[in-house]
Amino acid sequence: MRPLVATIDLSAIAHNYAVAKRCAPGRQAFAVVKANAYGHGVREVVTALHDVADGFAVASLEEAAEVRALHGEARILLLEGCFAADEYQFAAQLGLDVVVHTALQAQQLLAATLRRPLAVWLKLDSGMHRLGFNAAALRDWFGHLHGAAHVGELNLLSHFACADERGSDVSEGQLEQFLELLDLDFAQRSLANSAAILTIPAAHMDWLRPGIMLYGATPFADLGVEELGLRPAMSLTAQLIACRDIDVGDAVGYGGTWRATRPSRIGTVSCGYADGYPRHASAGTPVIVRGQRVALVGRVSMDMLTVDLTDVPEATEGDAVELWEAQLPVDEVAQAAGTIGYELLSKVTARVPRRYRTG
Ligand SMILES: Cc1ncc(COP(=O)(O)O)c(C=O)c1O
Known part of the structure; x- marks a missing residue:
């Protein structure tokens, strides 16, 4: 699966x-x-x-x-x-x-x-x-x-x-x-x-x-969910499906829009715009790997996106990747993509299975 x-x-x-x-x-x-x-x-x-x-x-x-x-x-x-x-x-x-x-x-x-x-x-x-x-x-x-x-x-x-x-x-x-x-x-x-x-x-x-x-x-640009006493209901979790080391100057993803300025470790994540992740999320949009924030790099593609794992060298294939969750509010991801949490939540597509928990 x-x-x-x-x-x-x-x-x-x-x-x-x-x-x-x-x-x-x-x-x-x-x-x-x-x-x-x-x-x-x-x-x-x-x-x-x-x-x-x-x-x-x-x-x-x-x-x-x-x-x-x-x-x-x-x-x-x-x-x-x-x-x-x-x-x-x-x-x-x-x-x-x-x-x-x-x-x-x-x-x-x-x-x-x-x-x-x-x-x-x-x-x-x-x-x-x-x-x-x-x-x-x-x-x-x-x-x-x-x-x-x-x-x-x-x-x-x-x-x-x-x-x-x-x-x-x-x-x-x-x-x-x-x-x-x-x-x-x-x-x-x-x-x-x-x-x-x-x-x-x-x-x-x-x-x-x-x-x-x-x-x-949150409906507000300047007031987060925690301050409002609200609990995020959805977390979107993918996985690192590949990792590679690249050299200074190497480009990542469609169009080669992002180039490494240091020897870098790149992780490929099992989530893309056909899942509802915003294609326009800019380089630097945070995702969480092993509890640490790392940056999206390169263009988001249909089924995958790529992240810079250089500062989390222990990260490896099979690791969970949180696209948004309690520690990384959907509103923050939305802001980085020039949109609002409403759009990201309502656009998680039908091919993403929903799992439910009650506490
Ligand atoms: C008429 C109306 N009332 C209430 C709401 C709920 O708004 P919100 O999600 O900002 O609470 C909407 C959402 O679009 C709406 O169209």
Whole structure:
């Protein structure tokens, strides 16, 4: 078997969910499990949170159906709502909470034949300008939907654009826009993603929507998981499958982009971009061998990458190589590759086996 595995600590996810809840006592929380639970495996994550999560949030009807099959009662929020008129019927069958962010969605909802009313979350575009109604249109649609036979609860939701920048004026403005609508008689309100759960208590409202923090990665550029009291859930472990000594001036990998400036020992590692490791990780990106940090050198290829083992001469073929883990946060690897932990976690590909542990 190819020596590459993503080990997922389900107790870390349960711990991180509890951290989110502790940040906002008395509030409820949708655990965001879209995109295969950010790469961690939706089945296992929903099962691990079955008895503790108040609800789950997903991006599509297909994802919602998967969660419903695992959990008969939990509230399941469709974050972008339905994508076509015929989906409302299925959403009602599955007993989902649906976001409504366009006039077309609202019209389709009202025109649908539903087995039972749907809990609806009207989405306010409070400044991100990606999804949602402006305040005037939202007030208007509140009038049409409130008390409609198709609508069970009528709720309010919005999303922060810059909550990862602490003290951002943008977030302040978005919060104000949200608060200005609270004269309307919404049953429930939801605004906070992980960054806001952790740093903007005024945004906690009734329902939290923790995503990245559940998986033990940070939404902030300047605040690490340890400081936030979170436990990383995934470690990605490969192996040294070859080692060689090279001379000064020798090049490594495709394009020969990295050249040795000293006699060097090069290790070849069983992980590449087809596994989800970022191809654009620059030379110097850390990986861990025998407990020590060593540097990525040369281009990442499809199934392999190469590292400089010169300072760990005892390293040998068969040694484990940690691409990320508790001691090497995924956020640090992401930064070196010009991306964010969200992308690396959710892009670990299907060919990487997941192993689960609970402590
Ligand atoms: C609408 C919405 N709410 C909540 C989340 C969770 O955000 P985070 O992972 O930053 O906690 C997302 C994630 O993209 C989202 O799109």
